[in-house]
Amino acid sequence: MFHNKKRGHAEDLASPSKKLRSRVENLYLSGRLTGQDAAELQMDASDCGMSGFKRRSVGTEGCKLNRNAARDMLRRCLRKSQWPEIYEAEIRVWDEKLNVTKYAKVAFMLPHEILNSLFKKNPKFNFEDLTAAAESARQHCRDVTEGYGQTMIPMALWCDGTPYSWDRTSSLEVTMMSLPGLGPPNSTWRFPVTALPKNCIAKGETFEDIWEIAGRAKVAGHTIPHRCVLAEVRADWKCLSEVFGLPNWKSTSGICARCSATPESFRDFSSEAAWRRERYDHDAFAQRQLADGKKLSGIFSCPHFVTTCFKIDWLHVMDLGCSQDALGNIFWHILPQLGPNQSAQVAAMHLAMKQYYRENTVQDTIDKLTVTMIRKKANATPKLNARAAETRALIPFALQLAEKYLSGGSKFDKTVLRTMQHLAHAYDCLSRENWNAEVLRVECFKFLKRYCSLEDASQDENAWRMKPKFHMMAEIALELDNPSCNWCYRDEEAGGTMARIAYAKGGNVTPWAVSSRLLRKFCAEFPVPVLV
Structure with a gap:
């Protein structure tokens, strides 16, 4: 896009x-x-x-x-822009100088108006074709359609922070929307709702006001050709916890909005695990939140929005989480076989890595590999320090490395090899051509069980450590969705573009200045798309 x-x-x-x-x-x-x-x-x-x-x-x-x-x-x-006028509203923001919450003017593009402009520009486009959407989004639309008697189109929101200053010290909190039902090449389109500097966010207040404003229908009285329903909210675990009030990895009463898993019980990945029997629907989760004295996010005021609409993102859970833990531990386990000292070992591994890149024409490559990129400190858990796409590209390489150096080793070595095989098989079925929900579920749970056994058998108490994020991997495996249908790669790319647009070489850095500049420059640079 x-x-x-x-x-x-x-x-x-x-x-x-x-x-x-x-x-x-x-x-x-x-x-x-x-x-x-x-x-x-x-x-x-x-x-x-x-x-x-x-x-x-x-x-x-x-x-x-x-x-x-x-x-x-x-x-x-902006003279020939067909986008709607910028909507102004006062919401609660944080004043960093006075250390108080105050009301300030912020610019918005209302989702209703964005959709109306998109529908008017593309009157003959079949928005009701949901083939490209995830199965959960299609099912959510079918359920809502039964009550309304009119076909519903799924809409998605994405929220995250991205650096936008020249020295990357200032972060921009961006909220964007998209239509998950759009297939290629239209699937790349993302539309900004608003954006604010992170230091202007008042915890528990700013985003609640944003959800209330975003739900306003400024086109009231005009007929919109299609009806939409909010079917997906995509974000990382930190954002889901801080912005929407979902449980985080430290919550003693439960770390998951979908089950009863706790920091102690999530390590059980057997079919008889308590958290697999004690599943929470929307009402049960709301009751638990209220019992714990927590407020429900204003996002739940959106019609038909339920907890299952929060999507667990493969990018953050796997490519920046569990897979990096697995790769870091596997690389650290194999390193001693590659040379007399750590410098020679890492150099040999990087040489093999570069050869793999050349043979397989890999684009997302690691140009430099150091010991601290595999294990930051001696008492730290091994975890590969790389970008998400670089991590995904290294899964087949790690499997090749394990097959070469561990296939004839000890029982522990063979368990490491089988663990890597399960992870590679899980990645293999992510494409639409190879997608198989049952294969993903089986391979993910086999990986998790073997990883758990490696933690118990390892002589290094800091290696192969199970983290709460591994439970999120299990939740992804239990869903019917192909993770590639709702992962955040396109959202993150669009967030980087929003950061570029919001950057200014001078001027005020106020909520209104930043939000209005971003939205107006977006409207000027990108016209309403003609969908094909």
């Missing part, structure tokens, strides 16, 4: 003046030019006799532009 500028390539325009204007606007919207620099370039073009550019006022030659140059430039970029 976001790699190419949707305003069009300047080379495709016939007029030289239009080409130049398009280039200047794209440079401004991408953050490579300030508003004043872009305005100066356009007025210089006008001075050269090119048509279609803003003229310099008489008597202002050599004078500095006014401070509203960026605002005026953005307005010119």
Whole structure:
């Protein structure tokens, strides 16, 4: 979606003046030019006799532009936008200077209006085809449709933080929406609802106000061609806990919103495990929350929204969690066989890794491997420090390494090999062509049981340690969804684009300034898509 500028390539325009204007606007919207620099370039073009550019006022030659140059430039970029007007609302935010919660104006794009613009732009597109959606989203829509008598379209929300300052010290909390039913190439589209600097978030207040605002229907009185239902909320475990109030990995009363698993009981992955018998539906979870003195998130006020609409993300649970733990432990276990000292061992492993990359034309590669990337400290649990895509790409390599060095070893070595085989088989069935829910369930639980046995048998008390996130892997295995249908890779990519758009080389860093700049620049850079 976001790699190419949707305003069009300047080379495709016939007029030289239009080409130049398009280039200047794209440079401004991408953050490579300030508003004043872009305005100066356009007025210089006008001075050269090119048509279609803003003229310099008489008597202002050599004078500095006014401070509203960026605002005026953005307005010119928005002249032909078909997106809805920005919605303004006051919500509770955190004032870092005064250390108090206060009300401040924030910009929104209401989901109802986004959908209305999308439907109007694509009147002949079949939005009711849900083939590309996850099974749980399709089932949720079928259940709601029975009550309304009208076909429902699933909608999804994603919420997470992303660095957006030049030195990556400031984080932006982004809320975006998407339509899970859209198949390729339309499935990459994400639409921002709002965004705020992380230091402006008041815990337990800001996001509650956001959910209340996002549910407003500003197009009331107008007919929307289709009806949607919020079927998915995607986020990492930390966000689900802090923003939506779901249990976290430290909750003594239960670490999961779907079962009775606790920090002590989650390690039992047998079919007779207590948490597999004691499952929570939406009402049971709500009762437990209230019994623990916790408030229910305002997101539950959305019609037909239930706890199963919160999706457990494979990217954060596996590619940035369990798989990195497994790879770190396997690499650490094999290292002593690769050389006389750790430096030589790591160098030999990286050499084998690079050979694997070349033979399999892997794109997401680790350019440098160090001991601390496998195990940070001697008393720490081994865990590979890599990006999510790099981790996924190393699963087959780790299996090859285990087959080469562990197949003829001890009983412990063979258990490590079989553990890696189960993990690799689980990854193999993630594609739509190879998807098999039963295979994923069986392989995941075999992996978890063997990993548990490795923790018990390991002589290193810090190795092969079971963490609560492994329970989330078990919950993914129990679902009917293909994890690739609702993982957050596309959302994270879109979040990075939002960070680029929100970045400014100057100006205020207030809730209104950041949120309005992001939404307006998004509307200017990306027109309402024509779905194919």
